[in-house]
Amino acid sequence: xxxxxxxxxxxxxxxxxxxxxxxxxxxxxxxxxxxxxxxxxxxxxxxxxxxxxxxxxxxxxxxxxxxxxxxxxxxxxxxxxxxxxxxxxxxxxxxxxxxxxxxxxxxxxxxxxxxxxxxxxxxxxxxxx
Numbered sequence: 001x002x003x004x005x006x007x008x009x010x011x012x013x014x015x016x017x018x019x020x021x022x023x024x025x026x027x028x029x030x031x032x033x034x035x036x037x038x039x040x041x042x043x044x045x046x047x048x049x050x051x052x053x054x055x056x057x058x059x060x061x062x063x064x065x066x067x068x069x070x071x072x073x074x075x076x077x078x079x080x081x082x083x084x085x086x087x088x089x090x091x092x093x094x095x096x097x098x099x100x101x102x103x104x105x106x107x108x109x110x111x112x113x114x115x116x117x118x119x120x121x122x123x124x125x126x127x128x129x
Contacts, residue, residue, distance in 0.1 A: 079103075 086096060 083096070
């Protein structure tokens with residue numbers, strides 16, 4: 001390991017000396033010096049970045065869905081406890097039906113809001129692309 005480092009340092013010193021001792025020369029042809037850019041490499045890097053972005057979005061989306069499931073379970077438990085408490089307190093069935101109907105209506109409002117948000121996201125993506 002140590003010998004390899006010594007050899008590498010000596011080689012670097014030799015290359016440095018060779019570069020410092022080299023004289024300036026013109027290019028053999030009269031053409032300008034140009035740098036060729038590998039477009040396929042740039043394309044590949046763009047695709048990798050896009051793929052990583054999509055993976056990040058999917059990971060974020062799965063995390064959000066998991067949080068929503070946890071919230072749903074928490075709310076179901078709270079609903080059950082409220083129902084037990086309400087039955088204990090003697091609330092009438094009509095009041096409970098009104099509450100359940102309101103929860104049912106709120107579900108449609110939530111779904112409508114989600115659809116509108118999804119529509120806005122699609123419009124923004126189409127505008128940016």
